[in-house]
Amino acid sequence: MAYRLGLDVGTASCGLIAWRLDEQGQPVGLAYDSLDIWSEPLLPARSGGVGEPKKAARRAARMMRRGNCRRARRLRRIAYLASSLGMDPSTVPPDSGQGIHSLRAKAAEEKVELADLLRIFLHMAKNRGPSGDWVYIEPEGSAKKGKRRGQSKSAAATSAAVAVMSVEADKKATEERKSIIGGVRELERLMQDAAQALDKTELTLGQYLHYRRECGETVVLGKPDAKPRPLYPSRRMVEHEFERIWNMQKQFHRILQNADVRHKFFEAIFNQRPLKSPAPMVGRCPLEPTLPRAPAAQMAAQEFRIEKQIADLRWGIGKRAEALSAEQKAVVRELLNSQGEVAFATIRDALDKNGCPGPIGRGLNMDRSSRESLKGNTTLAVFRKLGLETEWKTLDEQTQIQVINFLADLGSPDALDREDWHRNFHTRGGEERKFSRTLVEFINRLRKHPKFGRLSAMGFDGGRMGYSIKALKQLTALMREGCDERAAIERAYPHHNQQKPLTTQLPLPKETGNVVVDVALRQVYRAVRKAMEKLGEPPAQVIVELSRDMALGIKKRNEIETKININNKARRDAAKAIVEHG
Numbered sequence: 001m002a003y004r005l006g007l008d009v010g011t012a013s014c015g016l017i018a019w020r021l022d023e024q025g026q027p028v029g030l031a032y033d034s035l036d037i038w039s040e041p042l043l044p045a046r047s048g049g050v051g052e053p054k055k056a057a058r059r060a061a062r063m064m065r066r067g068n069c070r071r072a073r074r075l076r077r078i079a080y081l082a083s084s085l086g087m088d089p090s091t092v093p094p095d096s097g098q099g100i101h102s103l104r105a106k107a108a109e110e111k112v113e114l115a116d117l118l119r120i121f122l123h124m125a126k127n128r129g130p131s132g133d134w135v136y137i138e139p140e141g142s143a144k145k146g147k148r149r150g151q152s153k154s155a156a157a158t159s160a161a162v163a164v165m166s167v168e169a170d171k172k173a174t175e176e177r178k179s180i181i182g183g184v185r186e187l188e189r190l191m192q193d194a195a196q197a198l199d200k201t202e203l204t205l206g207q208y209l210h211y212r213r214e215c216g217e218t219v220v221l222g223k224p225d226a227k228p229r230p231l232y233p234s235r236r237m238v239e240h241e242f243e244r245i246w247n248m249q250k251q252f253h254r255i256l257q258n259a260d261v262r263h264k265f266f267e268a269i270f271n272q273r274p275l276k277s278p279a280p281m282v283g284r285c286p287l288e289p290t291l292p293r294a295p296a297a298q299m300a301a302q303e304f305r306i307e308k309q310i311a312d313l314r315w316g317i318g319k320r321a322e323a324l325s326a327e328q329k330a331v332v333r334e335l336l337n338s339q340g341e342v343a344f345a346t347i348r349d350a351l352d353k354n355g356c357p358g359p360i361g362r363g364l365n366m367d368r369s370s371r372e373s374l375k376g377n378t379t380l381a382v383f384r385k386l387g388l389e390t391e392w393k394t395l396d397e398q399t400q401i402q403v404i405n406f407l408a409d410l411g412s413p414d415a416l417d418r419e420d421w422h423r424n425f426h427t428r429g430g431e432e433r434k435f436s437r438t439l440v441e442f443i444n445r446l447r448k449h450p451k452f453g454r455l456s457a458m459g460f461d462g463g464r465m466g467y468s469i470k471a472l473k474q475l476t477a478l479m480r481e482g483c484d485e486r487a488a489i490e491r492a493y494p495h496h497n498q499q500k501p502l503t504t505q506l507p508l509p510k511e512t513g514n515v516v517v518d519v520a521l522r523q524v525y526r527a528v529r530k531a532m533e534k535l536g537e538p539p540a541q542v543i544v545e546l547s548r549d550m551a552l553g554i555k556k557r558n559e560i561e562t563k564i565n566i567n568n569k570a571r572r573d574a575a576k577a578i579v580e581h582g
Contacts, residue, residue, distance in 0.1 A: 003031050005531065005539035009524055011516055013037045016527045021540060032531050036523050041515045053515050070273070074125045077268040078118070084261050085114050085253075095119055101213050104206025107245045111252040117245075120206075124242065125269045127222060129233040132417030135184045136234070179224060183232035187221070190231070204241040205233055239270060279409040283510070285468035287493045293468060295408035296461035299400055300472040302377045304465070306336045307479040309366075309374050316362040327356040336374060340381025343373045379404075382459040386449055391442060399438050401469060406439070407455050408464075416447045502538040 001020060004027060008015040014036045019027035043052050053059075082089045092115045100123050103116050112120070191208045195201065198211065209219045221231050246265075250256035282292040294301050310329050314321035324332070331354050335342050344367040351357050358364070366374070383392045395403065415421060422440050425433040446452055456462030465472065471492075478488035489496055506529050509521035532538055 001031070001535065001537065002540040003535060004541040004543065005528070006543045006545075007524065007528075008545045009520055011520065012040045014520070014523045014527050016531055018531055018535060018539065025540075032534055034527055034530065036527055038519070038523060041519050055515075071126060074268060075122055078121050078125055078265070081261075081264055081268055082118055084264065085118070085255055087114055087118065089118075092118065097123070101206060101210040101219060104204070104241070104245075105210035108204045108207055108241065108248060110248070112249065114253060114255075117249060117253075120245065121242075121265060121269060124206075124238055127233065128238045128270060129235045130180060131235040131270075131272050132414045135181055135232075135236075176224075179230060180232045183222075183230045184234045186229055187231040187233060187237075204244050205237045206241055206245075235270065242266065242269065277409045277411050282409075282464060285471050286466070287471040287489065287496055288468045291468035291470055293464040293466060294472055295404050295455070296463050296465055297379050297408065297455050298404050298465075298469055298472075299377075299379060299397075300469045300476065301461070301465045302379050303337075304467075304472045304476045304479075305375065306333060306377065307476050308485055309336070311479055311484045312366065314365040315358050317365045321365060322359060322362070325356060327354070328358070331356060332374075336376035337380070339376045340378045341373050342376050347374070378459070378461050385459065386446070386451065388442075388445060388449075391445060395438065395442060399436060399442070402436070402439055403442060404455075406443070410454075413447075413453050416443065421447075504532045504536075504538055506532065 002025075003018045003020050006017045006019070016032075016034045016036075017030070018032040020029045020031045022028045041054055043054060079089045082092070100119060103112060104120050104123070106112055107117065107120055187208075191203050191205075194208050194211045195203045203211070209221075213219050218226075220226075221233050224230050246256060246262055255261060279292070285291045285293055310324070310332055313324050313329075313332070315324070316322060328351055331350050332347055335347060335350055344364055347364070348358070380389060380392070383389045392400070410416070415424065418424070422435045422443075423432060425435075427433055451458055454462075467475065474492045475485065475488045478491055479485065483491065506525060509518070509525050511518055512521070
């Protein structure tokens with residue numbers, strides 16, 4: 001039995017209906033219907049944007065448990081290393097911990113027993129401070145609000161709606177980072193003041209904590225709500241204290257002169273587990289299934305987007321629209337490759353200047369109130385702003401690809417805080433990754449820039465393209481010959497658009513990273529699978545109506561629904577008034 005399947009998919013509902021079709025493909029009767037309603041997996045946000053996932057609280061508790069487990073593992077490892085000092089941890093008498101700060105202060109200047117030294121290392125491992133050089137970087141001021149120059153109000157509103165998720169997600173982390181940076185600087189200043197008061201050149205962190213305890217002040221660090229402001233120790237402070245204590249105590253204990261023993265204790269206290277890379281979660285290219293989708297900041301992605309915009313440009317609109325000539329395309333291409341954003345007025349002036357103006361009385365089809373410019377090569381534009389354009393252009397193509405892929409797959413910029421960062425990355429097999437000298441040198445220049453961070457934070461295009469680098473290059477070459485995107489795909493990958501055989505075995509939907517979309521896809525999967533099991537065969541036709549507002553949050557969607565109801569009522573009232581007036 002041939003039937004047509006209709007789906008109406010929203011953020012919290014899925015309506016399905018199946019109509020039997022006659023030989024001419026016309027609906028003749030209802031064969032099946034279903035309606036599924038579920039609660040959204042998001043909590044409403046205060047600002048009306050995307051709310052926090054309902055599983056966020058469980059995730060926060062899980063992260064807390066993992067942090068406690070890792071701290072406990074460090075302490076167990078230090079206790080295990082006691083045997084390398086000729087000690088049995090079980091024979092070390094228990095200690096209340098009340099004198100640990102005086103012990104840390106004493107160990108930096110005079111002899112302490114090995115049992116006390118073990119207690120000191122255990123205490124240092126409990127709060128070793130945030131790692132990386134970012135705690136010493138001048139925090140940037142908040143970004144200026146308002147729409148970008150040359151962007152209309154509607155376009156700015158749309159951009160704000162799209163970016164609301166990343167803005168709200170990063171806001172809390174940014175404020176916390178600023179608080180830590182300020183807390184580290186304040187603690188350094190107080191340590192210098194205390195050293196002057198004690199007539200010493202400098203103090204270790206343990207010596208300063210002992211000084212605060214003697215003055216009757218709190219020795220608890222890292223509390224965000226501390227008054228007048230929170231104090232945070234940096235990893236560098238704790239490492240400096242470890243070096244000071246070890247160098248002092250090895251004068252009294254021969255076993256501490258063993259470099260291998262020192263390395264083991266240092267690793268036990270300060271070893272930082274590398275953050276997981278998002279690379280394994282990257283989707284595959286539909287044209288090259290064995291290759292991952294390319295980062296949008298790749299040069300191949302920038303060139304593809306430029307060619308796609310040029311292919312879509314026309315003089316005028318409708319059936320009489322004229323395509324740009326080869327000379328005009330060359331001028332536009334050069335402009336877009338040289339700038340991050342080009343206004344349509346600039347394009348028209350450049351065409352006139354190069355002697356290839358557009359038809360009289362006709363403008364470009366994309367030039368409208370909601371869009372006043374075309375996006376150019378933002379990757380080059382960002383490197384130009386960072387002062388690294390010349391260095392970037394001297395890199396060969398393969399190294400450029402490796403640089404962008406490395407930054408896009410980076411779990412966190414904090415992984416590059418150390419000078420030997422390139423030795424802290426490993427393959428899936430556990431072997432140390434090999435980086436070319438050119439790549440390491442370029443990354444070193446980039447990471448020392450004050451604005452270094454994630455790709456999107458530095459101004460690069462974030463996210464991924466729909467295709468791999470290999471596919472982008474092939475499509476871009478064909479689009480330069482005059483093809484649009486679809487024609488280029490048909491020429492380069494003729495088997496891609498071939499109709500696949502129908503089957504009643506519906507594959508499970510893959511995760512998209514958007515919890516709202518993932519839940520909706522799973523509900524659609526169940527509804528369609530039940531329909532096909534009931535009707536015994538796949539549908540001949542499928543019509544899908546999607547909600548386009550999944551990313552706007554619950555409150556915003558409620559506002560849109562209210563506006564729709566108001567407009568519907570106004571239309572009904574107008575229709576009624578027309579009927580009454582004949």
